[in-house]
Amino acid sequence: MSALTRRGFVKKSAVAAAGMTAVGTIVAEQADADAVAGAEPVVAYVSNPKKGEISVMAGDREVTVRDRKLAASIVRAGR
């Protein structure tokens, strides 16, 4: 086994950290997927493009999400 140098430690740690980040991303995406698995379709529409308001409807609930970037992206996709 090679001696653990500072440079080697930093390098290995960086790879490990990157790996953990990747694993964390996968875990988070899986968690997102698990959270929506089996869910009823969710309906969303841009209710106020200028304010970036998106109405999200599921079952008998409706909430308004404010996200200018997403709203603008959706509006562009609809053109």
Next chain:
Amino acid sequence: MSSHREAPAISKDPVADNTDTYAFVSPDDPDTVTIIANYLPLEAPFGGPNFFEFGDDVRYEVHIDNDTDGKAEITYEFVFTTEVRNPNTFLYNTGPIDSISSPNWNRRQFYSVTRVEGSKRTVLGSHLACPPCNIGPASTPSYEALAAQAVHQIGAGHTVFAGQRLEGFYVDLGAVFDLGDLRPFQNLHIASMAAAPGVNATNDFSVHSIALKVPKIELTPNGMTPTDPMSKRAVIGVWAAASRRRSLIRGTGNGNTFEAGDWVQVSRLGNPLFNEVIVPLGDKDRWNALPAAEDAQFLKYVEHPELAGLLPVLYPGVFPNLAGLTAARADLVAVLLTGIPAGIVPGFQNFTGKRYADQLRLNMAIPPASDPKPLGLIGGDAAGFPNGRRVFDDVVTVELRAIAGATYPLVNKSYTPDAAASLITDGLGPNSTRYLPNFPYLGTPVSGYDTKPLAA
């Protein structure tokens, strides 16, 4: 009924409910074909103040298959727009409507007609006026003349009308839905009652019709007028449909709605009674949503119709041969899903290939009959149903007899139909309602004032 309120979902959406489809060589203009698609079942003529009208949010469609693939090569789209002159009155009309441009008519409807062939879209007419509903002598005097003003000549030799008409489909609904105790035969029914004349349940009711007269040359793939009945190019498949936008958003506190998205089919109809009588309850909504070219999945219901099994039970001892007929009903498959091949009825065919699809199949080379028979082909009149469908054809009797086994010998000569198979009827005929000799052929609607709902 033919296809009135025939499926759970569409029964709650009358403006999109395609109730009947007709296709026939125009008797007074035999170089043309007339196609009629009806919507809005069972309109009570006095149903105001918001009288019946087409849906501005519905796309009405007439489809034509002219190459036997079960898919539409030509589609006519009809889209409506309602205009209100005065929103500050509750009245449909504020005085007599003596023309379709009358300022007294407050709520008017207009439409466009677009012909679609592949990616080519041609607007044949736009801002075409519908007639008003027939209200009564004070509001809509001279209704026939008024409605005639709504017959429009549009592009490429087409003629079109869209508006209220008298229901042309006659049927004894009360008897049919009371466990099939057809009045002329109910002495033989399991419930055994005295035989009686049939009662037309649609008497005086109206529908909204889209009638389109098209030169034959606009319907054939080669642009020629078909003259040889045995040519496959002489046959077109016709069906109608209605579609709605995928999404609907209701405004809060303002009564407004917003619709967007692609068009989604919610109703269709080729042959009368197909979805009504052949398709079982659990599949009816799905059938309405599917294209005709996917009807192979409903083949089993045609091959083994539920009603054929019920008749021997409801009429004990009357249909013994039908009770023993367990083979797949190739005769019904031909009538409803493929057309009748050459060699079965001398001098006639309306076969469109092996692709199963509910379509009216019209052999355009068969000229109009000089002495039309309401029983069409089984009555010896090849110009009638199931060679297309004319407005007066007695499709209830024809289909009852076919299901009862009267047409099975066409595909199996060893089968002997029960005597009752060629007699069964709901006891009605074309004189149960009224028609016009000319376009749009369906009769003038009865006015609300003149309708007596409790009359015997």
